[in-house]
Amino acid sequence: MMVTLVDLSKETEVLVQGITGREGRFHTKAMLDYGTNIVAGVTPGKGGASVHGVPVYDSVEEALEDFPNIVASVVFVPARYVYEAILESISAGIKIITVITEHIPVHDTAKLVRYAELMGSTIIGPNTPGLIVPGELKLGIMPGRVFKKGNIAVISRSGTLTYEIAYALTVSNMGQSIAVGIGGDPITGLTFIDVAETLRNHEETKAIVIIGEIGGDLEERFAEYIVETAYPKPVIAYIAGRTAPPEKRMGHAGAIISRGRGDAETKIKSLIEAGVKVAETPSQVPAILRRLKVVE
DSSP states (O other): OOOOGGGOOTTOEEEEETTTSHHHHHHHHHHHHHTOEEEEEEOTTOTTOEETTEEEESSHHHHHHHOTTEEEEEEOOOHHHHHHHHHHHHHTTOSEEEEOOOOOOHHHHHHHHHHHHHHTOEEEOSSOOEEEETTTEEEESOOGGGOOEEEEEEEESOHHHHHHHHHHHHHTTOOEEEEEEOOSSSSOSOOHHHHHHHHTTOTTOOEEEEEEESSSSHHHHHHHHHHHTTOOSOEEEEEEOTTOOTTOBOSSTTOBOBTTBSOHHHHHHHHHHTTOEEESSTTHHHHHHHHTTSOO
16 A cells, blocks of 8 residues: 555554653654544553553554554654664554654664665654644644644754744744655655655645755755756745854754755755745745745
8 A cells, every 4th residue: 555645634543653751652642632643552561551542562563453554653762772663663564654763873774764665665754853734643743833734835854943934834824735854864764855746746735845954965956856857836945054164063963064065055056046946034935935926
């Protein structure tokens, strides 16, 4: 069964791995309060317990015996155990795996992403705040109150900037169709291109806002993709880190400028040449969308 991000809804059955830990408990409550249909949790050795009324199992396979329609997993497992946890959910056939965990070794992520591709699963993250479909469900740690249902998609490498720009859109009466944090690590399960391609024919999405930052070349490759595929929807971008000095790691593993690649100016130039409108500040994003007449 093929499941994409745009198939997620309040009916989607969700599993939380690491549900009995401090972060797992806290964010499970927040996801449930938002309306996410969390039907099971997994923590090895804690089977038979429950968290906020959600039954806990020792393994993903056991959870699937009782809930065979689980489509998505949210992973709060500590870094030292997370490789096995993600491997388990991929092998069990979970289709959307949102990995909140930080500090996963890059070579482990590379192996997991490749295995997920072979098995028809999608990894969101790692080191991601997750995903939200406003009014339907949230997978992860995004604050639901700053989002509002609408037709602007937000795809971001940054956690806090996602919330800031989503809030700027919301208070400007511009709702969001989906917001996806692709994660801040050097290797992630999704890129800007992957999410934009999923949204290419999504009728509810009228425009896309990407939030990029220094480091890597995801934004440059996305600019090439827009041109090469004649992307049909307007794209607005904001790039964080304009003032960052070269060769200095900023914030997290993915944000490093090296040898003239990955700096903000290069990214901005590539995007502008591809026809993307680039905001100088987060608060400019709604004004640009209004000028483009994407929303009334």
